[in-house]
Amino acid sequence: xxxxxxxxxxxxxxxxxxxxxxxxxxxxxxDTGESLQAAFWxxxxxxxxxxxxMPGTGGYELALVLKKQCPACEIVFITEHMELVLDAxxxxxxxxxxxxxxxxxxxKALGRILEKEKRNPVFVxxxxxxxxIVELNQVIYLKYxxxxxxQFTLKDGSCFSExxxxxxxxxxxxxxxxxxIYSNCMVNALYxxxxxxDAVILxxxxxxxxxxxxxxxxxxxxxxxxxxx
Numbered sequence: 760x761x762x763x764x765x766x767x768x769x770x771x772x773x774x775x776x777x778x779x780x781x782x783x784x785x786x787x788x789x790d791t792g793e794s795l796q797a798a799f800w801x802x803x804x805x806x807x808x809x810x811x812x813m814p815g816t817g818g819y820e821l822a823l824v825l826k827k828q829c830p831a832c833e834i835v836f837i838t839e840h841m842e843l844v845l846d847a848x849x850x851x852x853x854x855x856x857x858x859x860x861x862x863x864x865x866x867k868a869l870g871r872i873l874e875k876e877k878r879n880p881v882f883v884x885x886x887x888x889x890x891x892i893v894e895l896n897q898v899i900y901l902k903y904x905x906x907x908x909x910q911f912t913l914k915d916g917s918c919f920s921e922x923x924x925x926x927x928x929x930x931x932x933x934x935x936x937x938x939x940i941y942s943n944c945m946v947n948a949l950y951x952x953x954x955x956x957d958a959v960i961l962x963x964x965x966x967x968x969x970x971x972x973x974x975x976x977x978x979x980x981x982x983x984x985x986x987x988x
Contacts, residue, residue: 760873761802762786765795765821766810766837771858775808775837778865792816796824803829806853806872811838822852830950830962831896831914833872837861880935893919895935899950899963901928903943914950914963938980940969948984 762779764786766772772788779786786808789795793816795807807825811818822834833853854868880895893911901911903925910920929939936948940959950962957974958966969977 760784760805762806762808763789763795763798763804764808765789765792765813765818766808767791767813768810771810771837771861774858774861775865778862778869782866782869784869792818792821796821799825799828803832805831806833806835808835808837811836811840827952827962830952835865835868835872837865895932895937895947896949898937898947899961899965900944900946900967901932901937902945916963933980936984938977938984940967940973940977942970948981951981954978954981 762784764772764775764779765788766775767790769790772790776786776788787798787804789798792813796816799807803825807822809818809822818836818838822836825832825834835854835856836852837856837858839858853872854864856864856868893913897914899912899914901909904910904920907922907924908920909923909925909928910918912918925939925943925945929937929945932945933939937945938948938951939945944967946959946961946967952960952962954960954969954977955966957971958968959977960966
């Protein structure tokens with residue numbers, strides 16, 4: 760797991776690194792949001808530990824940019840100001856850690872994230888001569904095409920098709936963060952950037968329509984997903 764740490768305080772950097780070392784982990788350290796962002800563009804991190812209040816680009820602004828580039832990146836906010844927590848749900852953080860309780864709370868947060876990584880669910884295709892294992896966090900959305908053919912669109916832009924019905928896939932994937940937005944389409948909430956009145960905007964820039972009769976249930980499902988992040 761590639762980890763980035765961004766905090767303008769040398770003392771807090773040292774405290775975080777000490778916790779990581781005890782867990783057998785390492786991190787690339789940055790003292791400005793701009794320097795982390797530049798490194799992230801070259802190669803994304805799996806996990807970023809962010810101070811919320813920093814000179815220049817702050818933690819929230821930085822989280823917005825990082826999540827747009829790599830929605831699967833886990834973010835842990837580390838702050839002295841827990842009153843700022845409510846403002847951060849839009850970034851789907853993995854955890855909030857008070858600096859005053861860093862030694863006790865950061866290992867717990869990292870433990871949950873590492874366990875989640877181990878349990879990353881996969882989808883096994885069943886087509887003859889095309890068997891493959893796909894990590895579900897790489898699937899952006901799936902759409903019914905024709906004659907029981909469902910197309911999966913992946914994070915890297917590639918696609919593959921699988922035989923089945925949307926009802927079948929809804930039953931199989933709804934518990935893994937996939938939301939049915941139309942009779943012929945399900946999206947991975949991990950890549951959902953925002954909801955409009957009648958559409959969802961995905962991290963890859965695509966806009967997909969939401970059926971009128973599903974709008975409220977889609978909103979509820981998305982809010983439920985956010986509370987579990």
